[in-house]
Amino acid sequence: MRLPPLTEGRIVKRYKRFLADVVLPDGQMVTAHCPNTGSMQGCWSPDAPVQLSHSDNPKRKLAWTLERVDMGNGWIGVHTGRSNPVIEEAVRQEQIPQLKGYASVRREVVFDPPGFERARFDLFLSNGEAAEAWVEVKNVTLWLDDALAFPDAVTIRGRKHLELLAEACRQGYRGVMVYALNRPEGSCFRPAEEIDPIYAKTLRQVVKQGVEVVALRIGHQSDGIVVSGEVPVVL
Numbered sequence: 001m002r003l004p005p006l007t008e009g010r011i012v013k014r015y016k017r018f019l020a021d022v023v024l025p026d027g028q029m030v031t032a033h034c035p036n037t038g039s040m041q042g043c044w045s046p047d048a049p050v051q052l053s054h055s056d057n058p059k060r061k062l063a064w065t066l067e068r069v070d071m072g073n074g075w076i077g078v079h080t081g082r083s084n085p086v087i088e089e090a091v092r093q094e095q096i097p098q099l100k101g102y103a104s105v106r107r108e109v110v111f112d113p114p115g116f117e118r119a120r121f122d123l124f125l126s127n128g129e130a131a132e133a134w135v136e137v138k139n140v141t142l143w144l145d146d147a148l149a150f151p152d153a154v155t156i157r158g159r160k161h162l163e164l165l166a167e168a169c170r171q172g173y174r175g176v177m178v179y180a181l182n183r184p185e186g187s188c189f190r191p192a193e194e195i196d197p198i199y200a201k202t203l204r205q206v207v208k209q210g211v212e213v214v215a216l217r218i219g220h221q222s223d224g225i226v227v228s229g230e231v232p233v234v235l
Contacts (some may be wrong), residue, residue, distance in 0.1 A: 077182035149192035167212035189215035
């Protein structure tokens with residue numbers, strides 16, 4: 001997936017969850033939108049290299065958007081809105097073996113089973129030899145020891161997604177959780193039990209109920225991002 005033109009900078013601080021102050025090469029200080037709802041633990045420190053995108057849309061409060069940060073080992077994709085499109089692109093191009101063979105790929109489809117809170121899943125796959133599939137994508141940037149882990153903050157919403165995927169399996173669909181590992185470190189994926197033990201427990205439970213888990217490395221190029229391969233899952 002191609003990214004918009006990127007501008008180099010150095011991060012000064014991240015604050016109020018969605019704001020980041022960045023110094024550009026000419027010394028100008030700008031405030032960028034930080035499109036990441038997590039804690040971004042281990043994803044920034046003062047003076048770390050960053051890349052920003054710029055928008056000319058006059059309706060935006062902030063023209064700059066924080067796209068990625070380099071903590072010394074390569075780019076970390078902190079713009080969570082980029083994960084869904086790159087996974088969707090890989091599905092359409094049949095680059096993900098577990099999700100091949102579907103003629104129809106739709107985004108943001110409503111799943112509203114009785115007894116559950118109505119929700120939208122990131123992708124709905126149909127018209128294939130396998131059962132129709134509900135797919136949820138999570139951006140992963142937390143690096144713990146030699147693993148990439150999710151979540152980096154307690155997530156009730158994430159737990160509800162797992163429970164809905166399990167319900168989809170009970171109804172005869174496939175329920176697939178895709179973790180987009182958006183940094184270069186880590187040899188495997190695991191749930192971050194030390195941060196959200198309830199999420200970790202729920203993930204293990206729903207896997208026993210048929211939910212499939214796929215962890216995919218996101219590779220960063222000079223002008224884009226791609227799915228670069230599968231990573232082992234350790235539950």
